[in-house]
Each structure stands twice: as C-alpha cells, then as structure tokens.
Amino acid sequence: MDVAPASLWRKINTRYNLVGNTCKNCNTSYFPQRVVCRNCGRKSKLEERKFSGNGTIFSFTRIMVPPDAFREDAPYTIGLIKLDEGPMVEGHIIDNCAEIKIGGKVKTVFRRMQTEDKEDLIRYQYKFEPL
Amino acid sequence: MGYGVYVPIYRIRVEEIAKVWNEDAEGIKTSLNIVEKSVQDKDEDAATIAVQAARRAVSHAGIDAREIGAVYVGSESHPYAVKPTATIVKEAIGTGNRVMAADLEFACKAGTAGMQMVMGLIDSNMIKYGMTVGSDTAQGRPGDALEYTAGAGGAAFILGKGGSGNIAEILKTVSFTSDTPDFWRKEGASFPSHGGRFTGEPGYFNHTISATKMLFEETGFKPSDFDYAVFHQPNGRFPTNVAKQLGFTSEQIKNGLITPMIGNTYSGASLIGLAATLDVAMPGQKILVTSFGSGAGSDSFAIEVTENIEARRGSLVPVRDIISKNKTYVDYSIYLKHKKAIKKE
Numbered sequence: 001m002d003v004a005p006a007s008l009w010r011k012i013n014t015r016y017n018l019v020g021n022t023c024k025n026c027n028t029s030y031f032p033q034r035v036v037c038r039n040c041g042r043k044s045k046l047e048e049r050k051f052s053g054n055g056t057i058f059s060f061t062r063i064m065v066p067p068d069a070f071r072e073d074a075p076y077t078i079g080l081i082k083l084d085e086g087p088m089v090e091g092h093i094i095d096n097c098a099e100i101k102i103g104g105k106v107k108t109v110f111r112r113m114q115t116e117d118k119e120d121l122i123r124y125q126y127k128f129e130p131l
Numbered sequence: 132m133g134y135g136v137y138v139p140i141y142r143i144r145v146e147e148i149a150k151v152w153n154e155d156a157e158g159i160k161t162s163l164n165i166v167e168k169s170v171q172d173k174d175e176d177a178a179t180i181a182v183q184a185a186r187r188a189v190s191h192a193g194i195d196a197r198e199i200g201a202v203y204v205g206s207e208s209h210p211y212a213v214k215p216t217a218t219i220v221k222e223a224i225g226t227g228n229r230v231m232a233a234d235l236e237f238a239c240k241a242g243t244a245g246m247q248m249v250m251g252l253i254d255s256n257m258i259k260y261g262m263t264v265g266s267d268t269a270q271g272r273p274g275d276a277l278e279y280t281a282g283a284g285g286a287a288f289i290l291g292k293g294g295s296g297n298i299a300e301i302l303k304t305v306s307f308t309s310d311t312p313d314f315w316r317k318e319g320a321s322f323p324s325h326g327g328r329f330t331g332e333p334g335y336f337n338h339t340i341s342a343t344k345m346l347f348e349e350t351g352f353k354p355s356d357f358d359y360a361v362f363h364q365p366n367g368r369f370p371t372n373v374a375k376q377l378g379f380t381s382e383q384i385k386n387g388l389i390t391p392m393i394g395n396t397y398s399g400a401s402l403i404g405l406a407a408t409l410d411v412a413m414p415g416q417k418i419l420v421t422s423f424g425s426g427a428g429s430d431s432f433a434i435e436v437t438e439n440i441e442a443r444r445g446s447l448v449p450v451r452d453i454i455s456k457n458k459t460y461v462d463y464s465i466y467l468k469h470k471k472a473i474k475k476e
C-alpha cells in the first residue's frame with residue numbers, strides 16, 4: 001500500500017511526539033488538534049501542547065485477523081487510552097509481557113507503525129506500553 | 132552531559148540457536164563467552180532504538196533539546212539506504228530545525244566516531260550541545276557463527292561544555308585506522324560476510340591494541356591509571372583477551388562487559404559498555420574506552436568522571452537493570468519472525 005509523503009510529513013510532529021492542543025480559556029486538551037474549542041467556540045484560545053505520553057487504558061481489543069498493513073504484527077492489541085492531560089487517544093498497545101487491563105497505566109514508546117512494501121516510506125509513531 | 136541506553140526486551144539463548152543447527156551450545160557459550168542475546172520486537176529497528184535511547188539521554192542530561200546543535204547516528208542497520216535516521220531522531224527528541232545531522236556507518240564504531248565529531252564541534256564553539264547515537268539491529272546469517280552474537284540495542288550520549296552539568300570529561304581521543312577487509316556487507320545484501328579467522332588478529336586485536344597504545348603514548352597514561360576499561364565486544368571473549376594483552380585486569384573491564392548478556396549490539400556496544408561503567412563510576416575515576424569497527428579502525432578515549440556524577444544519577448535506570456529486568460525469551464521461530472526472516476508474500 002502507498003504511504004503518501006505529504007500526508008506522512010504533515011503528521012510527523014503529532015505522531016512522533018503526541019502533540020495536540022489545549023484551550024487556554026477552559027483548560028480542555030485535544031488530540032488530535034482541534035481548530036475550535038468545543039466548550040468555548042469563538043472565545044477559544046488554542047495552543048499546541050506536547051502531551052506527557054502517560055495515560056490509562058479505557059478499553060482494548062485483541063486483533064487476530066489484521067488489515068493488510070498490519071499483517072506481520074497480528075495478533076496485536078489496540079486500545080483507547082485516556083491521557084493524563086484528558087484527551088482519549090486510540091493506539092496500539094505493545095506486548096511487553098506486562099498485563100494489559102482496563103485501568104492499567106501506560107506510557108508511549110516509539111515504534112514502526114505498519115508493514116510497508118519494500119519501496120514505501122516507513123511510518124514511525126507512538127504506541128503505548130503497559131507499565 | 133547525559134546518556135541513555137535502550138535494549139529490546141526479547142532474548143534468545145545460545146542453546147535455542149545451537150539446537151536448530153545441531154551445534155554444541157556449551158562449547159559455544161565457553162568459546163564466545165556469551166549466554167544469550169537481545170532480539171528486537173517486530174516493530175523495532177535501528178531508528179526506534181535510537182529514539183528510545185536518545186529520549187532517555189535528553190532526560191538524563193536535563194537540558195532543553197532545542198539547544199542540541201548536532202545529531203549523529205551511527206549504525207550498520209539504518210532502516211533506509213537513502214534517508215537519514217538522524218532526522219527521525221532529531222524530530223522525535225524535538226531539537227528544532229537549526230541542527231547539523233547525518234548518519235554514520237563504520238561497522239561497530241560509528242557511535243564513537245560520532246562522539247569525536249561532536250567533540251570537535253563543541254571545542255570550536257560551533258554548537259553548545261551535540262548528540263551521538265550508536266544503534267543497531269545486527270544481522271547474522273542463519274547458521275553463521277555471528278548468529279549467536281548479533282544483538283539489538285543502542286546508546287545515546289549528549290556532549291557539551293556543561294560546567295556543573297558535566298558528569299565526565301573526555302581528556303583525549305585518538306584513532307587508528309587502516310583499510311582491512313575483515314567484515315563487509317554490500318548494498319542489497321541481507322547479511323554481512325566476514326573473513327572467518329582473518330577477522331580477529333589483523334582486525335579487532337591489531338586496531339584495538341594500536342589505538343590504545345597510541346593513546347598511552349600521547350597522554351603518558353598506563354593501564355593502572357584507569358579504574359575501568361571498556362573495549363568493543365563482538366563477543367565476550369575478544370575484549371577479555373585484548374584487555375589481558377594490554378595489561379588490564381578482569382576487574383577493570385567487568386562493569387563494561389555487557390555483550391555476554393545481550394550479544395553484540397554493533398554500533399551500540401562500546402557506548403552501552405561506557406554507559407554501564409558510568410552507572411557505577413565515582414568522582415575522579417578514569418575510564419578507558421576503545422571501540423572497534425571492521426574495515427577497520429579503533430577510537431580510543433581517556434575519560435575522567437567529575438564530582439557531579441552522583442547527584443545526576445537521580446531517576447536514571449542503570450544499564451544492568453535495563454537489561455536484566457523485564458526480559459522475555461523467544462524460541463527460534465519467533466526469533467525469525469522478529470527478524471523479519473519469514474516473509475508472507
């Protein structure tokens with residue numbers, strides 16, 4: 001499958017460093033970034049924010065039959081992570097032999113995201129590691 | 132200024148590899164002085180390992196990553212043939228765009244070559260801080276002797292004129308370099324080739340000993356002036372033998388001898404050994420480091436630890452804890468899957 005250079009490039013900061021934004025008016029954080037704060041509308045004062053990468057597992061599911069891009073990774077786990085700063089983020093939870101459970105603490109690690117064809121760009125990004 | 136080490140959690144034992152090839156595990160463990168080696172996860176490569184180590188180094192150094200003016204990444208398993216690993220690392224630690232960056236390759240010594248380059252930039256006041264990384268997911272042809280030792284891991288060092296932030300000072304560095312065809316891999320080849328018995332004497336031993344002696348001559352130091360010594364460790368036996376030949380004791384090298392537990396991490400090996408030594412070194416102690424890269428060359432360093440080292444340990448996880456806690460064993464078939472040797476077409 002293709003990884004388009006332009007779309008990959010635009011998301012590098014977001015994917016490498018978990019950069020979202022926070023509304024300075026009501027202190028709500030967003031990931032991915034929003035243009036307008038859900039609470040404040042026209043009064044929103046959004047600023048970029050790099051999240052700590054620490055969070056809690058809200059829910060997770062084990063993928064046994066993967067889409068083609070993840071064919072070499074199956075079985076693997078994806079989850080909804082509630083970041084300490086508030087936003088809910090979807091992401092892969094790596095298998096580091098620690099138990100994956102709802103309410104479990106996680107932090108981000110830097111990994112390859114998918115299996116690409118030989119001539120394609122490699123997509124690097126955060127995944128979550130159970131602590 | 133600071134350092135960070137990352138080693139994947141997976142291990143494969145010598146016995147497991149020996150079983151597949153019907154070889155004598157005990158004999159190999161003794162002759163190579165190796166117990167097990169590290170294996171990367173399916174989604175890890177030299178770039179992800181470099182990033183993990185680099186982030187730990189930034190955190191240990193306690194500096195703003197935007198003040199890092201140079202990032203060099205040494206590896207012989209860069210994920211791309213063309214497209215630098217250094218740009219991935221610099222983006223993932225957040226240096227900003229005003230930064231010099233390049234990938235280096237010199238078999239197992241590209242990480243220490245990067246250290247020398249960063250030293251030059253700092254001494255000439257071109258940058259405030261610079262980072263060098265050595266990171267590899269080393270390849271060994273299935274069935275080859277290298278398969279028992281080719282590991283995965285990396286280390287990152289941040290250098291700078293840090294004053295009170297300095298944990299150690301590099302007193303002197305020299306290199307001994309020659310064109311020696313002891314080990315090579317051409318573009319497109321999956322596995323390296325080597326000169327068999329030719330690799331040891333004219334390669335590893337000649338260069339390691341020559342560079343170290345050159346350092347002694349130019350500084351007046353002798354082995355007994357050092358509290359610790361770290362040599363490149365393609366297996367557990369070579370550094371032990373070279374230390375003896377140079378007049379170092381096994382006590383001096385034991386802290387920095389990590390390969391028996393994780394295998395040869397190539398560009399990472401000498402730097403991980405140095406990091407493990409800095410984990411335990413006390414103020415005023417001296418460390419000798421001599422790396423080796425096939426092809427061939429050795430970089431030798433005389434390092435003195437400053438009084439800041441203990442205060443700066445703080446939350447730093449020692450190398451020996453990184454490699455001994457949270458490890459998990461894989462069998463040969465899982466190992467091949469992690470090495471991406473099995474391809475589903």
Ligand SMILES: [Zn+2]
Pocket residue numbers: 023024025026027028037038039040041044045
């Ligand atoms: Zn708001």
